[in-house]
Amino acid sequence: MIRYFRSGNPLTVLLLLIYTIFLKFYYLLHPSTYLMGGSEGLLYTLLVNWLKALVGNSPLFFTTLAILLQFVQALLFNKIINYHRLFAKPNYLPAMTYLLFTSLLDNWSAFSPVLLVNLIMLWVFSSLTDLYSRTSVRDVVFNTGFAIGIAALLYFPAVVFLLLLLISLLIMRAFRLAEWIIGLMGLICPIYLLGTYLFLTDRWSMLYSIPNIGLANPFVNDYKVWGATVVCVLFLVAGWALLQRALKKMLIQGRKIWSVSLVFVLVALVVPFFSVKFNPAYWLVAVLPISMFGANVFWSIRNNTIANAVHILVLGYVLLMQYFT
Template sequence: MLSFFRSYFPYQYISLLALLLLVRLPLLLHPMPLLIPELNWLLVGEQMGHGHLLYRDIWDSVSPLSGLVYWGLNTLFGRSLLALHGAATLVSVFQIVYFNYLTNNRDVYSDRTFWPGLVYALFLHLSFDCLTLSPVLMSTSFLLLAFGTLAKQMERRGATDEVFEVGFYIGIAALFYLPSALFIIWAALSLVLYTGATFRQHSLSLFGFLFPIAVMVLFYYLNDGLDDFNRNLLSSVFRVRQYSLSDFQSLVAALLIPLGLGVLGFLSLFNTTSRYVNFQQRIQQIMMIWFGVAVLTIVLMPFLAPMVFLSFVPPMAYFSVYYFENVRKAWLAEAGFSIAFGLMMLLFYQGALGLIPRLELGRLSNLQVKASPLPAGIKNQRILIIGEDLSAYYQNYPATPYLNWDLAKYDLKNLDNYEAVINVFDNFRKDPPAYIVDHENVVGKLFQRAPALAARYEKTTTAGVYKRK
């Protein structure tokens, strides 16, 4: 496969995209497990489509531009998992084509080939959950655009006012996925160390970063939602930790080959430094900084799954290409890539389709939507789920703003506070749920604090489920 994509002809883009579709099409046409984060994003888009304002009327930590995309998809396709996967494929096509074009057009490597796009396409398939339109995937597109502008600055003797674009793209990336805001550190270090940018140009970059964020803050201020914006988004990056959704074995297995190839590619540079011009060496160094900043984002991730590590793909793909370039025997490089491709595809399809019975590796079982705890006849009802498991929403609709449990704790786990009780009572009054699914055993205390609510609900025969009278 490496030998086929070594030639640099425009028609190879068609081959690259054909390979992407060949890998993804069986899963796009086959029913796939619905993941809890996917259901959460679909619900956010659906609620926004009903006129609810994110953060003020929907307590969730998804970043605002991601929420806007999910609202748009819901408007066009409804609650469609296929729409998420189809849109993700389009975003993936952009990233693959742009990464391959950028590395070749800027002569980032010694030779022009389609290997960068090929390796990038492979690494976008860490696991089957990477098929979905996650905030990290959308955010990474703008980080790549920032990298493209930064690479243009590397080619020149000094930085230009285009550094505004670098900050602006990172600001947009942060509005898709808030931890991406840390990449302003990557941009600042790259400009300081490798471009000789002036104080004015650093200020331009910072202004570009803050501008889209300031516009979003102003929007929420004008819509009486600034406090909610701060609590449910800005502060949530330190509070929302759904680590019970994590599958560490699958995560390690998914990252093992890309990280291994990336490390081998990085180490191969120590024996071949003289082959590369100063510009290429600077690109190597800013990609090292990218990887370091990406590591810092781990502590801000709401849960751990392969999909949230997609911001690692550009540096891993970048250094992996060096590994295949620097292997002296072509057949060894071909064999190495074939083995990596085969193992990653095996894990990818195992996770989605369960090819090997009773093997949970790659299945991400903790992330999958499980059977609803509600009786089978309860459908198309407005309900409230108290807890992380959103499964009951699959055939129903959320009531009250309390969509994200980590944020709902602000009220529902603080019932000794009079203001919190008043907030809960008001939210129930505005949007009363027909059923309450209590996974966290808080309803008893809530009914003690608000007897008027207790009078409206009764227990059902299903444990933890309450029905409005």
């Protein structure tokens, strides 16, 4: 199967859709509603209330919506990677890997604030990849900060992604204090606009619910969480190790984008620790960039038999956790 996803044939999208239904079928059989972990933002709460008023508290609706969003995210993520030629040839391995990894844990396929944050972070990541080739990036930096601000209104600990923007500026460009300040202004802008709206509509008290942030104790005793974490970390380390030889043949921009991707992983791993209550489901924000390195593992294994064996091993683990535990 891996050889089909190695191909850049547009018809592979149909195979990817079938693959998604196969991976997520268990979650459609046992649907869940939505996640509320205590650090969800005001926009997320308003969105959930609006959806509940529209369709009711339907677990099947929220699960189906979450799976559709992940399928769209996989395609957009894949498009960004192929556009910047981060692999030698266009392929659909990043999309496949993202869908596979999000199936490792049941809450990673649920409707949650971080699922919506991932959609925004795709735009952020795409913007960060353009920093190197642009002469002036002030508009890009402001828009990226603004997008992170909106993400914070969905899930407030996402404000930590400001570090990703600042570190990416250091990687991609020479240090300019003005660009850092513009990024910070972009981050504050959505919160300021929302606060102004709440003040003018005499709902000022709702503004106090925005800064839902803390320092949670990351104690986890669920073996499923540990299993999903181990799989992701192994693929991250292996993907980065296998990338080293290919990096020498890449253009400077490609090498810098991979460096930004690694920073993306590290920042995303830290974000859930700033929740009011730690929830491993919110590590979904890290699954997106980790999928790049996981895809590189499948890409670097040139022997299709071995690549298929690795894929079947992970797929078997997913099915085991879904149906037999």
